[in-house]
Amino acid sequence: xxxxxxxVRLFLLGVIFFIILVLILNIAKPVRYFLAIVSFFIVFTIxxxxxxKLIQKxxxxxxxxxxxxxxxxxxxxxxxxxxENLRKCIDAILNIDYPKxxxxxxxxxxxxxxxxxxxxxxxxxxxxxxxxxxxxxGGAASAKNVGIHKSTGDIIITIDSDSIIDRxxxxxLASYFQDPLVGGVSGSVRVISTGKALNRWQSIEYDIIxxxxxxxxxxxxxxxxxxxxxxxxxxAIQRVGLFDVNSLTEDQEIAMNLQKHGYKVLASLDxxxxxxxxxxxxxxxxxxxxWIRGGIWNRIKHQDLLDLKWGNLFVFGYLLDVLFFIPxxxxxxxxxxxxxxxxxxxxxxxxxxxxxxxxxxxxSTFIFWIILLPWQIHMINILRNKxxxxxxxxxxxxxxxxxxxxxGWAWFLVWPFVIHKELTQAQNRWExx
Amino acid sequence: MKEIDKxxxxxxxxxxxxxxxxxxxxxxxxxxxxxxxxxNEINDLSSKIGLLQAVLERDDQEFCRIFNYLFPRLEExxxxxxxxxxxxxxxGRIDKDLKNLYLEYLYxxxxxxxxxxxxxxxxxxxxxxxxxxxxxDPCEKCYYQGFxxxxxRSRLRDMGIKLRVYSFDGKLEGLGRxxxxxxxxxxxxxxxxxxxxxxYLDAGAIVRMIENELRG
Numbered sequence: 001x002x003x004x005x006x007x008v009r010l011f012l013l014g015v016i017f018f019i020i021l022v023l024i025l026n027i028a029k030p031v032r033y034f035l036a037i038v039s040f041f042i043v044f045t046i047x048x049x050x051x052x053k054l055i056q057k058x059x060x061x062x063x064x065x066x067x068x069x070x071x072x073x074x075x076x077x078x079x080x081x082x083x084e085n086l087r088k089c090i091d092a093i094l095n096i097d098y099p100k101x102x103x104x105x106x107x108x109x110x111x112x113x114x115x116x117x118x119x120x121x122x123x124x125x126x127x128x129x130x131x132x133x134x135x136x137x138g139g140a141a142s143a144k145n146v147g148i149h150k151s152t153g154d155i156i157i158t159i160d161s162d163s164i165i166d167r168x169x170x171x172x173l174a175s176y177f178q179d180p181l182v183g184g185v186s187g188s189v190r191v192i193s194t195g196k197a198l199n200r201w202q203s204i205e206y207d208i209i210x211x212x213x214x215x216x217x218x219x220x221x222x223x224x225x226x227x228x229x230x231x232x233x234x235x236a237i238q239r240v241g242l243f244d245v246n247s248l249t250e251d252q253e254i255a256m257n258l259q260k261h262g263y264k265v266l267a268s269l270d271x272x273x274x275x276x277x278x279x280x281x282x283x284x285x286x287x288x289x290x291w292i293r294g295g296i297w298n299r300i301k302h303q304d305l306l307d308l309k310w311g312n313l314f315v316f317g318y319l320l321d322v323l324f325f326i327p328x329x330x331x332x333x334x335x336x337x338x339x340x341x342x343x344x345x346x347x348x349x350x351x352x353x354x355x356x357x358x359x360x361x362x363x364s365t366f367i368f369w370i371i372l373l374p375w376q377i378h379m380i381n382i383l384r385n386k387x388x389x390x391x392x393x394x395x396x397x398x399x400x401x402x403x404x405x406x407x408g409w410a411w412f413l414v415w416p417f418v419i420h421k422e423l424t425q426a427q428n429r430w431e432x433x
Numbered sequence: 434m435k436e437i438d439k440x441x442x443x444x445x446x447x448x449x450x451x452x453x454x455x456x457x458x459x460x461x462x463x464x465x466x467x468x469x470x471x472x473n474e475i476n477d478l479s480s481k482i483g484l485l486q487a488v489l490e491r492d493d494q495e496f497c498r499i500f501n502y503l504f505p506r507l508e509e510x511x512x513x514x515x516x517x518x519x520x521x522x523x524x525g526r527i528d529k530d531l532k533n534l535y536l537e538y539l540y541x542x543x544x545x546x547x548x549x550x551x552x553x554x555x556x557x558x559x560x561x562x563x564x565x566x567x568x569x570d571p572c573e574k575c576y577y578q579g580f581x582x583x584x585x586r587s588r589l590r591d592m593g594i595k596l597r598v599y600s601f602d603g604k605l606e607g608l609g610r611x612x613x614x615x616x617x618x619x620x621x622x623x624x625x626x627x628x629x630x631x632x633y634l635d636a637g638a639i640v641r642m643i644e645n646e647l648r649g
Contacts, residue, residue: 041449049445056441219438311435315442363463364456371452 067171074153078143081114082161111137141243141250166272173231183236183263187229201407211379223317229273249294497553559597565604585639
């Protein structure tokens, strides 16, 4: 049986029903606790699976990339109303450490309506390294596809127009393609710092994801090649049918597709690009809604990955993502309800603070958080070391605590928006952040 | 065909089980500690009540003087103890022995108060609150009644009225059942104030009831 959009709608209605049951009627306490414990085990087992793998293959995971200048590279930059960020993006590419005669920049203007963007593009029109292509608006994936079609390189590096590539990144990414089976390599996309809490938390998240992705490579299961910076073998990407123009997260879809066609997808830890991230809650929610919806639809499209024959990719790229959200949300919900419940008691009783964490389940959770904190810091330090930055300072630990307790666990808050968007079938294909 | 890294998943799972069990052990240890602390507090309060009883047996006049001095001072710690017991109960972390010990203390406190009211013209507003706490047949209204009584008590305190609350689990084997039979309690929660029985009352209703009585 193949899943269809109707199935997803029914599933989402089921989710709504479930949430109403748990939240409003509050009669399903045993169910809630059961799901919370199940998800507790899923969430933390996965964390420890990553830690175990990191310990097992530490040297391999943290080793840096080599550099290769052998390939002809085409940078494909899809653009839509990007304004000033675009200039920084193009200038950074023009400044890379790579032979000038071995790369080109293909900028695809996907029907921008903004005058500033058009003016900036005009400034670069006569640059011999740059091709500017104008097309009707059709979304990021279609812009990338047009760019690939017009490119002449053996390696395609896709980069969002709000990302700034590091000088060494292209040579590092190119080095992975010595292996003829490699179809794609994800770049190391980091956050441009603005100092705000939301920005700092996303920065931690992005950095942790980079190390996670590198560990996923050790599991042969990298299932995202981020739009911010990724490299592809042109022949491979053409063979799998280019980017899916109907996908909301085409950067994930392509990674799954490549692997289904027998190509390896790798992850670099030191081919950096720096990108802007949502600066307020509403744009963050919008971005996460798109990620989740895109993720759901990619799983539906590639439901044949739901098979043990895909090994770890089936577990990480499919099973966990499918299993993750509802139990994960339930776990978070249970914690919130538990804390609210206890807060009432605390206000009422003036009991010791320790009473707050006396519940056995919660004690275990706190132990995990305490164990995971140094592990998260260690991961960030690996990254910062590669980027020649200072290690985490003591005060920054507060950011980690905020990230782990508030940001990392708040994904479930996005679900009502996901459900709303999905039920209203809203399209939002042109968002890179 | 690709493989699933079973050993790594198994190792991760073993880590989690270990930490989960460690959490359970710590939680259990803390519960035990809390329970022991509560027992000590009950014993401490009981010994003070015992002192008053000893004085009562020896000398009526001295009793009234010492009662007036000591009893109000026990009030806050007695209340906090009651709240702790209720909290432990709501978390299912209280054993019958501890609860009986508390009930005995509370009943002795109550009897002593009655004696003081009769013999020393001591004035005190108090209610007797019957509830029960049974995991298989929970009394949901009792849970909320606890909150309402707390709220009422703090509102009355703001108005300068001190309300004592004697909370008895009417279904607890032993003294609890004896008291519920003595007071002929058939439904829960039941609040007894100045000899009248009431069912579930919210905080506002409790405050109004007491205010009206005090106004005469």
